[in-house]
């Protein structure tokens with residue numbers, strides 16, 4: 537089994553509050569920092585995203601008032617040392633495939649903290665190899681269906697298109713409100729593999745989204761899927777996005793009613809002196825872990 541190094545508890549997700557952590561092999565959830573920043577096109581800074589989320593998480597209560605559970609209780613949440621992100625995007629994806637695969641083989645729930653969205657295809661490959669018939673549930677402002685962007689086949693604007701290179705895989709996108717004509721055309725031509733629940737008008741419910749999701753699920757949350765008034769610290773802030781309560785309602789239903797095997801939270805680009813976005817991302821990560829560990 538691949539050797540993986542963990543951060544000491546006080547530097548990891550939830551910090552000292554994660555008091556019962558007794559090592560990687562007993563952890564049921566493992567946070568994977570992945571500070572990849574290689575193809576961003578507008579606002580930069582997502583390489584600093586994982587560290588900002590870890591630091592903000594030290595301010596998050598481990599008690600989940602909604603579920604009545606404490607994330608600090610045994611066996612705790614392990615946090616790996618940041619993934620090495622030197623080299624090409626495809627090399628980073630391969631490293632992530634091996635790391636995620638090793639965590640899934642240990643029976644843990646992995647949550648990756650990005651970093652840019654182009655990390656997702658690498659993680660999804662590990663999940664798809666182990667869970668056939670996988671659906672990617674994508675929360676995002678953007679369709680990410682470009683067949684390459686600005687010379688990068690592995691651009692963050694191509695994240696879902698690269699996932700779909702695996703012919704067994706489906707993508708369900710929620711909160712989408714920005715795409716090119718070619719992406720709209722690709723989605724329209726592949727209705728069995730791509731389903732979008734657009735942000736505009738909100739003509740859908742969590743139940744309708746779940747009805748479109750079959751089989752095991754990989755959850756990919758691009759933080760720009762949330763409204764930019766809630767979370768301005770992202771490379772491409774888009775108005776008209778999801779708000780906090782509706783996001784949690786969807787995620788809670790998803791974890792209760794489907795088998796979610798792994799997740800990522802990507803594209804935080806911290807703004808110095810404005811911690812609200814970093815804290816929101818940390819809070820969302822803690823909610824994802826609470827739902828993952830305590831929805832049965």
Ligand SMILES: [Mn+2]
Nearest residue numbers: 677678758760
């Ligand atoms: Mn996006």
